[in-house]
Amino acid sequence: MTEMQKLYLLVPLAPLFGSVIAGLFGWAIGRTMSHLVTIAGVAVSCWVSWIIFQDVQAGHVFNGTVYTWMTSGDIRFEIGFLIDPLTTMMMMVVTFVSLMVHIYTIGYMQDDPGYQRFFSYISLFTFSMLMLVMANNFLQLFFGWEAVGLVSYLLIGFWYTKPTAIYANLKAFLVNRVGDFGFLLGIGLVLAYFGTLDYASVFAQAPAMASHTISIIPGQEWSLLTLICILLFIGAMGKSAQFPLHVWLPDSMEGPTPISALIHAATMVTAGIFMVARMSPLFELSQTALSVVMVIGAITALFMGFLGIIQNDIKRVIAYSTLSQLGYMTVALGASAYSAAVFHLMTHAFFKALLFLAAGSVIMGMHHDQDIRNMGGLRKYMPITWITFLIGSLALIGTPFLSGFYSKDSIIEAVGLSHLTGSGFAYFAVVAGVFVTAFYSFRLYFLVFHGKERFPVHDSHAHGHDGHDDHGHGHGGTPHESPWVVTVPLILLAIPSLVIGYFTIQPMLFGDYFKGAIFINNDLHPAMEELAHEFHGAGAMALHALTTLPFWLAFAGVALSWFFYMKRPDIPAAIKQRFSLIYAILENKYGFDTFNDWFFAGGARKLGNILWRYGDVKLIDGFFVNGAARVVGWLSRVIRNFQSGYIYHYAFAMIIGVFALLTWFVRAA
């Protein structure tokens, strides 16, 4: 093993080590040691990721096996790493955001009795996520995929006595399993037709399989790669919360805020995006699959944005915003702008983690009240949180020169240049989405940080939660700025939110950073190539944007939200009255939760009951098993009658027998 290979191993194992120590021995080593050991693990991982990044920049791509997990027949299942530019980018994003969240957690969870457990979980998450992004084969990908799902489940239900939290975590796990169901079948088809689960050999064989069809419904010939890609994408829909498997993400906000930032905004939910980008050599071979990806993404981008407008829980607004932004990334994947999707993944990781952590800071400042109707004017009390939150919001809505602008604008441009079926709708959705994003983001911003102070000064626990997260005790009712462990991560995340787009767009989108990692068929999908021709530097791009529609839509969104919520709060109220039907639809999240609860959860329980009561109890046990016993009992009762014990019965039977025999012999003679 070379020195570099040892470093590769160190990246996932350092957080795993921290997790095991804090998880198994946290009770013995105490709180401080627990957070120190986990933070050290992630810090090592982050630092080593940086070294590996530089090594990869120097041209040292690695693709190799760590150990053979299992063999069966002629198939080898292996655990191995693929270290290329796409991987290193993900590694740095994951470890950096994770490090910030680890530090932040010291402040956010300081009074929680499950302190060590929390650190153990988030380090375990970091390990799982790293295994996912570093995989060089589908088996390990699936391992990481499910492992992050497990940690997400554990963390959403972290406050396990809270009924909404344990409802949300079960829901999240099951909805993700629906996605994994498709994902696993996709992996199965890959193995069945390619004979291997290794990325490199699958990708190498893929072009030859492009015209291969299979018939899974008799008489219907489907393209194999289309089927594989759609099945894999179903997995992505679960993990990256794409319509209609998006339902778990808003509820996941029941978990503590640090994990909303780490798992449900910056990293885990982007695993689906990463996966599709990684599979670009497969998706490029199926126009149909790309169209499906694009349309699903467009629906998510636009319609989930609408829901953000009417939410009053600070975290839920950001959650719907996350859904919508994931939709943007998915649309970009569909438009074959994989690099733009991954670029947006990266910028989004920074500014959305920032927004969530800032929201967590607000929640702490508000003594665990999350209702924005009780906030207002907080900028006075929480200046650092205020400024960083503003930076995050500006980046999110795509303000020129900020990171979100570069990634989002590239996506919109790429979709505009796509000719796939459904690209017209997708273009409309992403452009309209700009306005919606700006509107809900600044509605949130204005309601929280500006305007009248609406918080009750004395009754600070009106919305308090049970026992766990009550570190507001004794602080009185006035909001307060958070301690440095909270604000420092905010500042450190605000910096990339501001500038990372400006500095990295050139190499990531138009340079050859992703060469060899992302494959695009430029003849069929020329969007990114055409964009590259139009690109004349990051500065020029931002200046040019000032004359384009998305910029003015964003501006209009901000202006309108200011007018509605700062100037004339009566107007939104009136609209709510006037369009109560639309409001009710949005309030009910288009009815998905109701339908799923009734049809899937209720239906499955009912079906189970029917099968059990009628199939097992009545039919098999009642009729066959106990029926057989009854038949035996009845037969023996009948036969018992012959053994009556009366001598004349036996004599009579004998005489009858003799007559019968005689008759037989006489006839025979």
Add this chain to the structure above:
Amino acid sequence: MLAGYPLLSLSIWVPIIAGVLVLATGSDRNAPLARWIALLGAILGFAVTLPLYTRFDPLSASMQFTELARWIPAFNIHYHLGVDGIAMPFVLLNSFTTVLVVIAGWQVIQNKTAQYMASFLIMSGLINGVFAAMDAVLFYVFFEAMLIPMFLVIGIWGGPNRVYAAVKFFLYTLMGSLLMLVAFIYLYFQSGGSFEILDYQRLPIGMTAQILIFIAFFLSFAVKVPMWPVHTWLPDAHVEAPTGGSVVLAAITLKIGAYGFLRFNLPIAPDASHYLSGFIITISLIAVVYISFVALAQSDMKKLIAYSSIAHMGFVTLGFFMFNTLGMEGGLVQMISHGFISAAMFLCVGVMYDRLHSRQIGDYGGLAKKMPIFAAFFMLFAMSNAGLPGTSGFIGEFMVILSAIKVNFWYAFLAATTLITGAAYTLWMYKRVVFGNITNPHVEDMQDIGPREFSFMAVLALAVLAMGVYPKPITDVMHTSVNNLLAHVAQSKLP
């Protein structure tokens, strides 16, 4: 040092002799002594099986550690033992489980302790005999004799409805196996007077006879597995059985049925196996899909886990009848993994039952607060039951689904629904039992697990994780035997 020792005989007779010694301690006055002898016997019984793994030659397809002695010369019946890569892991699994069962029953069983411990030790030896027997009569004797201790365990230490459950269990399994005896007698005459199982495997047989033989074996093994629709004895037996009984029942006894398919149905009647594979696949898939929904409807934890066992065993038979290496090894891996997981799940229920004397999900809730260590173990086992990668529960299902998709996309599609349903019934139960607020005041008094319970939980947790992270050592010993069997099954035996 161990060369020349009759390892298989030791693995059979060490636990049986230990069991007899335990019985000799007599009444409950000597219960502590009985426990210690039982524990020593179980550990020794497990220790003598270890060389079976370490000294096993994974490259040889023939039977290993064979022992041959005349038993009833008049009928050409032999005491003939041997294991291949298919049987050997189960001898270890069985002996391992016996140690757990003895520890699990340590304080819990206060009534007729010696008899309880002796039943399990004797059963352990008899089950090792089932896996090691190379002679049909010897197999049959072990196969039937094994029922007796289990019948006693359920009937004596069981719950209120134990007699119904014990009789149902006994009759169900006995009825199935009678036809197997008929098949053996038929084969005895066909083979010119041999009870050697390997002779039967080489015997050319016509199609009709093969189908009849297949059905005879199928009935006895399908009841054991149990396959749908002859599964209804299992939930009743589990509910009434004491914890140890449930553990052995789920972890070992069910495996005997599946093992029988590989030792008898496939090699003796290969053409019939192919001919009837559609039928077996169908009822296996019904077990996976239908039973998973039934599990969802259960309010009794033991019933739920019993139904979950049936669904998981559906993967085993499904994998076997894919007739490819991945599927068959997947089925075997699933059997071993299910041995750990079902044992763990029933032990978890046992731990709770010992404290609250209820198996009803509705009586629990909020356990995490009172029993955090237990909750962590239970979480791991529940996740493994739901097939989480990194635990043993994932591997078998993964292999079987991947092998099924080659044969028919829809087999894999139906089998893969377990990803959703398996997680649904397991985690929903977990949620209602462990999470939430405490609603039952008795839960307030529940103590977290002690060192004794910790020991068997930790051992099983390690087994589940180790196997999940690195299953290669387990599959490596199977390859040659499985490929040999598949090659054998691929050849027609029609005369």
